[in-house]
Structures are given as structure tokens and as C-alpha cells.
Amino acid sequence: MGDTTKKERRKFLDKGLKVGIAAALGGFGISKITSKLNANSKSDSGEKIELMTTDGTLIEIDSSEVVEVQHSEDHDKKYNVREGMPHRKFVMVIDLAKCKNALKCQQSCNKHHYITGDNAWLKVYKMQESKDTAPYWMPTTCMHCDQPACVTVCPVDATFKRKDGLVLIDNERCIGCRFCMAACPYSTRVFNWSEPKQEFTLDMDMLEHQYSPEHGGMPSVKGTVDKCDFCPHQVKNNELPHCVTACPNGVFYFGDKYEDTVTNGEETLRLSKLLEDKAGYRLLENLGTEPNVYYLPPVDRLVDFEDGLEQFTEFQSVEKPTEE
Incomplete structure (x- = not known):
């Protein structure tokens, strides 16, 4: 996006603030505006603006009653954990022809x-359409x-969902109701029924950081939901997610949909051409x-099919473990 386009976009957003201020402020903003109206404000520009209240009612007010928020020049460039990275849209492509369940x-x-193997965010399942067709391995993520x-x-x-495409979980907010697990049609979320048994040495420097939904290396919390997060701590530093760099067969491609490019670390390809040439698809469209x-x-397929770890040799739903 060029500088001219960004400036025009900024002008558009600034103008839109007057119209959208009610939505941004919610009921509080409307109550302030209506209270000003009831007080019969002396200033009157003569320019009227229509706003919608939180109950869907259209009201007409004088433009002078709406305070325009002034943003700094780099407002749309600043990073916020819940907003994500501006002007980015992250995607992943998984090539099933290359996976050998390594x-x-x-x-x-x-x-x-x-995280432990039992609660792994990324699982690989043995798939087979029928007894007459060849089996293959299928990695699954969020x-x-x-x-x-x-x-x-x-x-x-x-x-919550960020503008850059990532869906994350704030474990400090999570109350363990598991509604999200019931709603997810892909069954990619896991629940921490007990204190996680750590298999790896904790990075004490990481533990000293203030918690953030995008920090990698933070231990799971009992009574909360976990899932694949696309490694936002890596992405923010222009690095690939750990699954992409660890795969020895180049199965995972990661990139930016807006830039129309994805890479597995070894080769960089045009996303649209890759999906078109190899008939790319999404699950449960x-x-x-x-x-x-x-x-x-x-x-x-570029590799022979070989059975891998026994616990991932067939697709099965995750059952709630017996509580002690």
C-alpha cells in the first residue's frame, strides 16, 4: 500500500469517526450525547448527523455534539495484541502429499x-477414504x-479474533466453560483438566514477562482452554511458526494472504497459484x-506411507477424561 493510499485511508477514517463514534463508545457515548441534547447545548453548527443508539433507534444530533478524536500520524501502524499486525492476513497451507507423520x-x-503430548495443539491423523483407497497422514491445527x-x-x-487473521485465547479471562470447544466444528481445542505435567525445562526469563495471549512459552493453566495460536510471538518478529521450521518434509507453508505469498522455509510460492494448480481446499467449507x-x-505423494505413533493412527473425537 503506497503512502498516498495510506493518507487517503487515514482521511477517510478520520471523517468516519464522527459517524462511527456512537458505535465506538457504545451506550456510554449515546447517553452522553443525549444528555447534552437534553441540556440544550448553546453551540449549534447547523449541521445534523444521524446516529444509531444501542437499541437500534436512529437519532439526529448537531455535529458539534460529537467530539472528533484526533489520532497521531502513526495511529494505524501501532501494534495491539488484540488488533494484531496492521495490513497483514496470515494463512497456512498444508501439503498432504508430503506428510509422512514424522x-x-x-x-x-x-x-x-x-504442552504435553496428550494436550498437543497439533495432531496428525491417519486418514483413509475407504478400504480401496490409499491412506495418508493429515496434520490438524486451529x-x-x-x-x-x-x-x-x-x-x-x-x-478473540485479530484483524491479521489470528484467533487467540486470553487465559486470564478464560473461565473454563468450554462453550468454544462445543462450538468449534474442527475439534482442535483442548481443555486443561489438571495441572499440566511439563515435559520440558521452563524458560525462566520468559516466565518473568507479563502475561500476554500472544507470548509463546507460557505454561498451560488448569481449568482453561488451549489451542494452536500460529505462534504470534514468532510472526511478530518476522519468523515462521515452529511447526513450519521443524518439519523435515516441507509440509507446512505459512504466509500473508494480502501479499499472496507463502513459504515453508525452503521455497516461497504464490499462494493463489499454488491453490489453483494443486486444487487447494478448506475443511467444512x-x-x-x-x-x-x-x-x-x-x-x-512424494513419500511412502508408513505407520507412525500408535496413538495417532486413526481419527477419533476427544473424550472427557475421568475426573479424579
């Missing part, structure tokens, strides 16, 4: 997020949907969740 992706994810059902049902705003994880069909 599980290096899962091991690296577990190590850098201090789909980071554009229309995430998990965000809609969360009653405490613990699960008919649900309208619009996931940001794409799959390439397991055709012309």
Missing part, C-alpha cells in the same frame, strides 16, 4: 509452548477462521467459517 512439527510445538464460532459463543471475550488453513490433496 511428528517433528508436534514435538517442536509442544517444546516451545510447554483453522483461525474469518467467521469463528468460538469467538461468538465466548461469554467473557477470552477468545459449507459451514461458512472461512478458515485460513488450506489443504493440498494427497495426490502424487
Whole structure:
């Protein structure tokens, strides 16, 4: 995006603030405006603006009653953990033809997020359409949907979606209701029923940092939900997620949809051409969740199929463990 385009966009946003101020302030903003109206403010510019109240009622007020917020020049460039990285849209492509269940992706994810195999965020399943078709391995992660059902049902705003495409969980807000797990059609979330048994040495320097939903290396918390986060702590530093760099077969591609490029660390490809040439698809398209994880069909496989770890040899739903 050029400087001219950014300036025009900023002008548009500044003008839009007057119209959108009610939405930004919510009921509080409307109550302040209506109270000013009731007080019969002496200043009157003669210019009227229509605003919608929180109950859907249109009201007409004088433009002088709306305070225009002045932003700094770099306002739209500043980073916020709940907003994400400006002008970015992260996507992942998983090439099923290359996966041989090496599980290096899962091991690296577990190590850098201090999670156990039982609660792994990334799982690899043995898939087979029928007894007459060849089996293949299918890695699964959070789909980071554009229309995430998990965000809609969360009653405490613990699960949220960023503008850069990442769906994250704030474990300090999570109350363990598991509504998000019930709403997710991909069954990619896990619940910490007990204190996690750490298999890796904790990074004490990391533990001294103030908690943030995007910090990697923070231990799981009992009574909260976890899931794949696309490694935002890596992405923010222009580095690839751990699963991408750990895979020895180049299965995972990660990139920016706006730039139309993805890479597995070894090769960088045009996203749109890759999906078109190899018939890329997304899981459960008919649900309208619009996931940001794409799959390439397991055709012309580059590796022989070999059985891997026994616990991941078939697709099965996650059952609630017996509580002690």
C-alpha cells in the first residue's frame, strides 16, 4: 500500500469517526450525547448527523455534539495484541502429499509452548477414504477462521479474533466453560483438566514477562482452554511458526494472504497459484467459517506411507477424561 493510499485511508477514517463514534463508545457515548441534547447545548453548527443508539433507534444530533478524536500520524501502524499486525492476513497451507507423520512439527510445538503430548495443539491423523483407497497422514491445527464460532459463543471475550487473521485465547479471562470447544466444528481445542505435567525445562526469563495471549512459552493453566495460536510471538518478529521450521518434509507453508505469498522455509510460492494448480481446499467449507488453513490433496505423494505413533493412527473425537 503506497503512502498516498495510506493518507487517503487515514482521511477517510478520520471523517468516519464522527459517524462511527456512537458505535465506538457504545451506550456510554449515546447517553452522553443525549444528555447534552437534553441540556440544550448553546453551540449549534447547523449541521445534523444521524446516529444509531444501542437499541437500534436512529437519532439526529448537531455535529458539534460529537467530539472528533484526533489520532497521531502513526495511529494505524501501532501494534495491539488484540488488533494484531496492521495490513497483514496470515494463512497456512498444508501439503498432504508430503506428510509422512514424522511428528517433528508436534514435538517442536509442544517444546516451545510447554504442552504435553496428550494436550498437543497439533495432531496428525491417519486418514483413509475407504478400504480401496490409499491412506495418508493429515496434520490438524486451529483453522483461525474469518467467521469463528468460538469467538461468538465466548461469554467473557477470552477468545478473540485479530484483524491479521489470528484467533487467540486470553487465559486470564478464560473461565473454563468450554462453550468454544462445543462450538468449534474442527475439534482442535483442548481443555486443561489438571495441572499440566511439563515435559520440558521452563524458560525462566520468559516466565518473568507479563502475561500476554500472544507470548509463546507460557505454561498451560488448569481449568482453561488451549489451542494452536500460529505462534504470534514468532510472526511478530518476522519468523515462521515452529511447526513450519521443524518439519523435515516441507509440509507446512505459512504466509500473508494480502501479499499472496507463502513459504515453508525452503521455497516461497504464490499462494493463489499454488491453490489453483494443486486444487487447494478448506475443511467444512459449507459451514461458512472461512478458515485460513488450506489443504493440498494427497495426490502424487512424494513419500511412502508408513505407520507412525500408535496413538495417532486413526481419527477419533476427544473424550472427557475421568475426573479424579
